[in-house]
Amino acid sequence: MPSATTPNPQADERLGRLLMIAAMVISGTIGFFVLMSGQPALNVVFFRCLIGSLSLCAWCAYRGYWRGFRMARWQVVNVVLGAVTLVSNWYFLFTAYKLTSVGITTVVYNVQPFLLVLAGIVVTRERPSLATMGCLGVAFAGLVILAEPGGVHGQGYLLGVASALAAATLYAATTLFTKKLAGTIRPENIAALHMVIGAVVFVWMADFGQLPSAPREWGAIVTLGLFHTTFMYLLLYGAFQKASTSSLAVFGFVYPVVAVAVDFLAFDIVLHPTQWLGGAMIVLAAGWYARGMGVSTTRKAA
Numbered sequence: 380m381p382s383a384t385t386p387n388p389q390a391d392e393r394l395g396r397l398l399m400i401a402a403m404v405i406s407g408t409i410g411f412f413v414l415m416s417g418q419p420a421l422n423v424v425f426f427r428c429l430i431g432s433l434s435l436c437a438w439c440a441y442r443g444y445w446r447g448f449r450m451a452r453w454q455v456v457n458v459v460l461g462a463v464t465l466v467s468n469w470y471f472l473f474t475a476y477k478l479t480s481v482g483i484t485t486v487v488y489n490v491q492p493f494l495l496v497l498a499g500i501v502v503t504r505e506r507p508s509l510a511t512m513g514c515l516g517v518a519f520a521g522l523v524i525l526a527e528p529g530g531v532h533g534q535g536y537l538l539g540v541a542s543a544l545a546a547a548t549l550y551a552a553t554t555l556f557t558k559k560l561a562g563t564i565r566p567e568n569i570a571a572l573h574m575v576i577g578a579v580v581f582v583w584m585a586d587f588g589q590l591p592s593a594p595r596e597w598g599a600i601v602t603l604g605l606f607h608t609t610f611m612y613l614l615l616y617g618a619f620q621k622a623s624t625s626s627l628a629v630f631g632f633v634y635p636v637v638a639v640a641v642d643f644l645a646f647d648i649v650l651h652p653t654q655w656l657g658g659a660m661i662v663l664a665a666g667w668y669a670r671g672m673g674v675s676t677t678r679k680a681a
Contacts, residue, residue: 395622407637429605
């Protein structure tokens with residue numbers, strides 16, 4: 380019988396998959412709590428950063444992750460840029476929730492890995508494979524179909540789609556800045572620093588004249604900070620450490636499925652047939668790309 384300290388890859392893989400599924404289910408409900416808070420997007424971002432920074436810093440202190448912590452100048456630059464792009468991504472994401480819907484915003488957000496491909500072409504002059512370019516083409520065709528630019532929509536719908544696309548672009552930038560820190564700083568420390576910087580930046584933009592007036596709204600804000608930030612990120616870190624990259628890629632697509640279900644169950648929003656087609660094209664293309672290229676799904680956490 381193996382001892383308690385003997386590595387068990389199969390058990391780790393099962394646990395990692397469960398942690399990833401749980402994190403993606405939680406992530407898929409973020410939009411509901413953002414809308415339930417009744418707050419402007421700037422306020423939601425500030426309070427999420429404030430609560431997340433306090434709890435994540437406390438967790439890092441409890442685990443001893445701050446002990447002997449130091450950063451070189453290049454690390455500081457990447458942490459700051461990653462933080463600014465991350466929290467700015469939240470602003471556009473939360474704005475898109477209100478202008479379109481939770482489901483549509485989340486599906487559009489899934490074009491993010493292809494934006495990384497485009498960044499690689501422009502910045503590092505990488506030459507993607509024909510399969511990757513095929514995935515890219517299918518995803519952007521799906522985006523056009525989902526947006527239905529010639530359709531009849533409510534006021535601000537296309538602006539909401541553009542906001543979701545802006546959020547995906549900013550998160551792609553966050554991924555690039557954070558990848559440069561891989562193996563040099565613990566991810567928990569990076570997340571905590573991102574939240575601290577986000578709180579400092581957005582405290583100047585928040586509208587404190589529109590603070591929540593009902594307990595339900597405050598409850599939504601606190602839930603976003605503690606449950607959807609601290610707890611969810613800790614689940615993700617556990618998943619990243621235990622599950623295989625292919626598992627992370629596959630189970631990451633629980634996120635848009637949950638978001639579409641939230642739209643239906645909470646807001647009675649059902650996608651039109653053409654929107655289903657566009658959304659399916661984006662998700663399937665992203666899934667094909669992730670499985671084929673071994674892409675991690677760190678991009679999935681909102």
